[in-house]
Amino acid sequence: MTRETVILRLIYEAIDVVNEGLPPGATLEKAPELALFGAEGRLDSLGLVELLAETELRLQDEFSVSVSLVDDKALSQRNSPFRSVASLANYAAEVLGSELPGRGAGE
Amino acid sequence: MSEHDRVIVITGSRKGIGRHLAETFARRGWHTYGCSRQPSDLDDEHYTHACLDVADEPAVTQLFRTVRARHGRLDALVNNAGIASMNLAMTTPVATLERVLRTNVVGTFLFSREAVKLMRRQRHGRIVNFSTIAVPLKLEGESAYVASKAAVEAMTSVLAKEYAAYGVTVNTIGPPPIDTDLVRGIPPQNLAERVLDRLAFPRFGELAEITHAVDFFLSERAGMMTGQTLYYGGV
Numbered sequence: 001m002t003r004e005t006v007i008l009r010l011i012y013e014a015i016d017v018v019n020e021g022l023p024p025g026a027t028l029e030k031a032p033e034l035a036l037f038g039a040e041g042r043l044d045s046l047g048l049v050e051l052l053a054e055t056e057l058r059l060q061d062e063f064s065v066s067v068s069l070v071d072d073k074a075l076s077q078r079n080s081p082f083r084s085v086a087s088l089a090n091y092a093a094e095v096l097g098s099e100l101p102g103r104g105a106g107e
Numbered sequence: 108m109s110e111h112d113r114v115i116v117i118t119g120s121r122k123g124i125g126r127h128l129a130e131t132f133a134r135r136g137w138h139t140y141g142c143s144r145q146p147s148d149l150d151d152e153h154y155t156h157a158c159l160d161v162a163d164e165p166a167v168t169q170l171f172r173t174v175r176a177r178h179g180r181l182d183a184l185v186n187n188a189g190i191a192s193m194n195l196a197m198t199t200p201v202a203t204l205e206r207v208l209r210t211n212v213v214g215t216f217l218f219s220r221e222a223v224k225l226m227r228r229q230r231h232g233r234i235v236n237f238s239t240i241a242v243p244l245k246l247e248g249e250s251a252y253v254a255s256k257a258a259v260e261a262m263t264s265v266l267a268k269e270y271a272a273y274g275v276t277v278n279t280i281g282p283p284p285i286d287t288d289l290v291r292g293i294p295p296q297n298l299a300e301r302v303l304d305r306l307a308f309p310r311f312g313e314l315a316e317i318t319h320a321v322d323f324f325l326s327e328r329a330g331m332m333t334g335q336t337l338y339y340g341g342v
Contacts, residue, residue: 017228046272053224057175066168 007092008032010062011085014054018047032086041083048082059092065099067092111136114178116170118161118218119188121147123287124237127314128185128321129154140174143188161188161214171221181225183233183325186215186259193293196250204251211255216262219277223270232275233325236263240281243342244305256281260336267334276333278324283312283340307341 012030019027028034028042035041037048052069059067069092074081081091115132119125120141126149133139133151140155141147147156157173159166174181190210192203219234226232238256241249260279267277284290284302290311303309320337323329 050227053227057224060168060172061175064172066165 003096004089004093006062007059007089007096008085010058011051011055011089011092013058014051015085017054018043018051021050022047030085032084032089034085036084036088037082038080052082055088055092059096063096063100065096067095067099069095109136111138113182114138114140114174114180115183115185116140116142116174116181116218116222117185117187118142118214120149120156121145123187124282124285124314124317125185125187128187128318131318137182138178140170142170160210162209162217164217167217167221171225175225180229181222181232183235184218184222185321186218186234186236188214189237189256191249191252193248194251195248199251204254207251207255208258211252212258212262215259219262219266223266223273223275226270226275227273230274232270232273233329234266234270234275234277235321235324236260236277236279238279238281238336240283240302240306240338240340240342242281243338244302246301248301263336264334271333274330276324276330278333279336280317280320280324281336281338281342282317283310285312285314285317305342306339312339 015028015030022028036043036051043051056067056069059065074091079087081087115137117125117129117132117139118141120129121143125141125143129139129141129149130151133149133153136153139151139153140157141149142157142159142161144158144160146158149156157166157170159170161167188210190207192199192207194203215236219236222234223232236259238260239252241253242256242260246253263277263279270277283306284298290298303311316339324332
């Protein structure tokens, strides 16, 4: 299983947790193209924080490394890494890549 | 929920107030996690000690990973770890100021941030921070310490608002001088003139009195009590 696949699975697990707090009909689909934050996004800022916090915890558990997804780098990017599930997954992979150069999932 | 299912993290638990709290909660049967830079000799089946610097982000996240893996929950955090600097500002090195801010402010921020990630899941939690009566007394000769604790009080007010959405309260206790290592370094005459004589009750505080306030903030009925700083001694 590639690191990218693992990251996507962890984000989906985080979505499951966020969905527990959302009313029926407002729950998030587990799809790469799902818009998370921004003009078309499904989450408000509090919801985004919840999703990122849950994702961080899962990344830390899976890869045994301290990960912070919200930093100056993320906030200064022209295209927010939090606009969709796919962009979040790509960004998480990038952050992990700098923390775990050359390591695969679960190593 | 039984006391034996509850989980608490207490920073600076090797000695002083933190040690007393760690002993108390472990004896009650809480799963008690403490930390300090040096090892602890506290021997209790309910107590686990981690040697770390409270401002060391990877070490702190590792501690919370351990709590999460073992219990999947956290009921309370007591940010007790703190260092002081008794020195006039004119002769205080910047390195000292940075060291005090790092332990007292960064440590409190970091532990609170990681704690709420766990507490959020159960929509319930209690965070108790530590300040000092030196803040309202504006004690001369303690600018670094007082500034750091004033920052903790301000942070408490903001975190209380941010964390309320998750059912987590955040409060601060401002103790009087307690007979601990931190206070023993001050000459007795100096302490009496500068601090004790300015209190409505001019005496040292007792550890049991601190525990009483922690218990209050941790209690179920204190669920709407948040963003407060509780001082002792009538300052």
